[in-house]
Amino acid sequence: MTDSYVRVRGAREHNLRTVDVDIPRDALVAFTGVSGSGKSSLAFGTLYAEAQRRYFESVAPYARRLIHQVGAPKVEEVSGLPPAVALEQRRSAPSARSSVGTVTTLSNSLRMLFSRAGDYPDGAARLDSDAFSPNTAAGACPECHGLGRVHRVTEDSLVPDPALTIREGAVAAWPGAWQGKNLRDILATLGHDIDRPWRELPSAERDWILFTDEQPVVTVEPVREAGRIQRPYKGQYMSARRYVLHTFADSKSETLRTRVRGFLLTEPCPVCAGRRLRPEALAVTFAGHDIATLAARPLGALAALLAPTARRDDDGVAATLARDLVSRIEVLTELGLGYLAMDRPAPSLSAGELQRLRLATQLRSGLFGVVYVLDEPSAGLHPADTESLLAVLGRLKEAGNSLFVVEHDMDVVRSADWLVDVGPRAGEHGGRILHSGPVAGLADAAESATRRFLFDPAPPPERTPRTPTGTLALRGVTLHNLRGLDADFPLGVFTAVTGVSGSGKSTLVTRVLADAVRDHLGTAEEPAGPQDDGSAEDAADDRARIAAAEGLSAVDRLVRVDQKPIGRTPRSNLATYTGLFDAVRKVFAATDAARARGYTAGRFSFNVAAGRCETCQGEGFVAVELLFLPGTYAPCTACHGARYHPETLEITYRDRTVADVLAMTVDTAAEFLADVPAAARSLRTLREVGLGYLRLGQPATELSGGEAQRIKLATELQRTRRGHTLYLLDEPTTGLHPADTEVLLRQLHGLVDAGHTVVVVEHDMGVVAGADHVIDLGPGGGADGGRIVAAGTPGQVAAAPGSRTAPYLARAGVR
Numbered sequence: 001m002t003d004s005y006v007r008v009r010g011a012r013e014h015n016l017r018t019v020d021v022d023i024p025r026d027a028l029v030a031f032t033g034v035s036g037s038g039k040s041s042l043a044f045g046t047l048y049a050e051a052q053r054r055y056f057e058s059v060a061p062y063a064r065r066l067i068h069q070v071g072a073p074k075v076e077e078v079s080g081l082p083p084a085v086a087l088e089q090r091r092s093a094p095s096a097r098s099s100v101g102t103v104t105t106l107s108n109s110l111r112m113l114f115s116r117a118g119d120y121p122d123g124a125a126r127l128d129s130d131a132f133s134p135n136t137a138a139g140a141c142p143e144c145h146g147l148g149r150v151h152r153v154t155e156d157s158l159v160p161d162p163a164l165t166i167r168e169g170a171v172a173a174w175p176g177a178w179q180g181k182n183l184r185d186i187l188a189t190l191g192h193d194i195d196r197p198w199r200e201l202p203s204a205e206r207d208w209i210l211f212t213d214e215q216p217v218v219t220v221e222p223v224r225e226a227g228r229i230q231r232p233y234k235g236q237y238m239s240a241r242r243y244v245l246h247t248f249a250d251s252k253s254e255t256l257r258t259r260v261r262g263f264l265l266t267e268p269c270p271v272c273a274g275r276r277l278r279p280e281a282l283a284v285t286f287a288g289h290d291i292a293t294l295a296a297r298p299l300g301a302l303a304a305l306l307a308p309t310a311r312r313d314d315d316g317v318a319a320t321l322a323r324d325l326v327s328r329i330e331v332l333t334e335l336g337l338g339y340l341a342m343d344r345p346a347p348s349l350s351a352g353e354l355q356r357l358r359l360a361t362q363l364r365s366g367l368f369g370v371v372y373v374l375d376e377p378s379a380g381l382h383p384a385d386t387e388s389l390l391a392v393l394g395r396l397k398e399a400g401n402s403l404f405v406v407e408h409d410m411d412v413v414r415s416a417d418w419l420v421d422v423g424p425r426a427g428e429h430g431g432r433i434l435h436s437g438p439v440a441g442l443a444d445a446a447e448s449a450t451r452r453f454l455f456d457p458a459p460p461p462e463r464t465p466r467t468p469t470g471t472l473a474l475r476g477v478t479l480h481n482l483r484g485l486d487a488d489f490p491l492g493v494f495t496a497v498t499g500v501s502g503s504g505k506s507t508l509v510t511r512v513l514a515d516a517v518r519d520h521l522g523t524a525e526e527p528a529g530p531q532d533d534g535s536a537e538d539a540a541d542d543r544a545r546i547a548a549a550e551g552l553s554a555v556d557r558l559v560r561v562d563q564k565p566i567g568r569t570p571r572s573n574l575a576t577y578t579g580l581f582d583a584v585r586k587v588f589a590a591t592d593a594a595r596a597r598g599y600t601a602g603r604f605s606f607n608v609a610a611g612r613c614e615t616c617q618g619e620g621f622v623a624v625e626l627l628f629l630p631g632t633y634a635p636c637t638a639c640h641g642a643r644y645h646p647e648t649l650e651i652t653y654r655d656r657t658v659a660d661v662l663a664m665t666v667d668t669a670a671e672f673l674a675d676v677p678a679a680a681r682s683l684r685t686l687r688e689v690g691l692g693y694l695r696l697g698q699p700a701t702e703l704s705g706g707e708a709q710r711i712k713l714a715t716e717l718q719r720t721r722r723g724h725t726l727y728l729l730d731e732p733t734t735g736l737h738p739a740d741t742e743v744l745l746r747q748l749h750g751l752v753d754a755g756h757t758v759v760v761v762e763h764d765m766g767v768v769a770g771a772d773h774v775i776d777l778g779p780g781g782g783a784d785g786g787r788i789v790a791a792g793t794p795g796q797v798a799a800a801p802g803s804r805t806a807p808y809l810a811r812a813g814v815r
């Protein structure tokens, strides 16, 4: 007898209200509910966590203590649960060295093909497949060590202003403070004239100062300054080139490395021409191309090139390997990813693209009897691509697996075999199962927020598109797949940019438009938060060319609200990011008890030594090495997650400690801090963007991309704004239930009503239907895209021939 259900009894993780639920196996199960209702707490926090715990107990009994520390999910019993694989979007940042090829393991197969079936020059020995990887010593180009780029310095880059003397700082690349003076004094001791303008020094002398590899040691007579007498000392010279290259390669200080990066010119490696491999490896070809060339081809084109070999009716190595590659690429193409190339760095992919790559890779794993737990697999997908996503999910199911997906896209939800709707609202107002059964049964769940969107989506209200106040016109734009594109963005209105995955939407909006406005404003944009994504290094070879631009002067400010994390450690959280925590700390410092003890606001920061728990240094968590799982945190055993020194927690405000306040949700805190104006304003905007369910102390590492984006938006909304602001958002509805989307849209349209411009990249046809202007890119992805297929009001685009968006927009009820 086999019971074909996973049966959960007494689930209490996070906000779940002692939930009992039965979920069928070997089915596509959708979990729905508004943000914060408890979907992830059930799907990831309970089902996946429990499967993972059992797995670890079975394979690594010695890890039990650690598992105990990390904590088992709060659930009385789960029966019938198969092993689980999670394909989650949050917390799965790829490493800098990984690429589309490594994530999918397609690289291994292509290297094998070259090793075993490539065309070698006459007399050359066969190479091992490692020799085709730039990440191995056997394969890497010896000049650039497999990076494909070399860093160089020139006199111009090191000495930007040759009118200066050495004493005035002509060698700008040199370090500041003592070390810089030291080098200057060494030069003076060696007899160089440090008071002559740089350009007047003899060229041999200038070359030596900047480029020599000699490192003479001399006894330095320090140059006297402001009458201070210094003793002679021994100093060693280092040329500016040596200093810059060494610091860039070896310094542990990110600040120093960033500083010297400014003096480096980055160029393709002269030996491998950016192809990253040894000459011997590059000499091997397949179908007339070297491996680097094939890795740079879009996957779709690569499959076409391999097809003749794959079709060959033999079971030789070449045919077998080519068949394998082609069939794996087909799945990726089906998921709308055929425009990606194998050498594309994984960090430049969106979360949705990455999840679909991993999904496709799973199809090949041959696993069966597994539960795949997925987080909004439709994120980043045009409705046209969603159909193929469903087909791929269907194949995983046919192979004997179960699919549990947290989803907001009603098209995906409608095609599920089973629906678990959690709610009715967020946090403590949610956490109940409103429906668990076939999709149609949701019709009887009166409390469900999902029901209205699933069964009778209201047609968008009839509205007259706003009239633009001007136009921002870009001409001859070239970047990625945009080739000499002309694009007009109307100002003072809400514009939606649409198109299939890879058509160029993000490139046009978050790169080209953002760069053009930023360059015009001449200042760094005001990011809604810190945004060091380490991409600066690549910026030089990845910048847009824009032949002409008009209308830029109407824009006074640029704000990009993206989905990057608001912080990478549990030290940053919602309260610190929004500035709300400053107000909270002041409230505590102002209590009589705190004043009596001399506690200032700083004492109530978990980042300051005096007030925090010393065991975990205010993190509330300690990192544990749990087998091969990176970055697992367990609650601190000293403060149990409270983060503070016990004495700090003796101070209360209205009977609550500062740790209690951090544990409150935004909704609760809004009531508790209603008469603290600075806090109340932040809290109000957070609720307005639908984040009332988040806890103030929720670590940045636990927030989804969509949540991070809404926190940034709220932070921006609470600012007082002047002038005309251009807001750019990339798929702001990711992670949002349609009910939450309504709330968000009200905010965005409010910004337009206040005279600003909003441009969103969007797939949700409800959002597009409500825009004033639509720019549809396409027609396909990659080289098949990059053109404007249609532009105009939603009604005009819905009627445009040749647009893949049009039918879906028309279906959304646009007139």
Ligand code: ADP
Binding pocket: 014, 015, 033, 034, 035, 036, 037, 038, 039, 040, 041, 042, 426, 427, 428, 693, 694, 695, 702
């Ligand atoms: P959903 O997936 O429906 O958006 P979640 O399951 O993520 O909702 O969250 C449900 C509730 O649990 C929310 O109130 C959220 O603030 C809370 N929550 C989520 N993660 C944690 C956590 N790690 N610790 C405590 N509470 C959490």
Ligand code: ADP
Binding pocket: 339, 340, 341, 344, 348, 480, 481, 499, 500, 501, 502, 503, 504, 505, 506, 507, 508, 542, 781, 782, 783
């Ligand atoms: P969309 O936003 O419509 O999904 P993108 O703008 O992300 O499309 O991509 C358009 C094209 O540009 C695709 O062919 C993609 O592979 C390419 N592309 C995007 N980002 C990069 C990058 N950082 N490096 C190289 N190519 C890129």
Ligand code: ZN
Binding pocket: 141, 142, 143, 144, 145, 146, 147, 148, 149, 269, 270, 271, 272, 273, 274, 275, 276, 277
């Ligand atoms: Zn090289």
Ligand code: ZN
Binding pocket: 613, 614, 615, 616, 617, 618, 619, 620, 621, 636, 637, 638, 639, 640, 641, 642, 643, 644
């Ligand atoms: Zn602690």
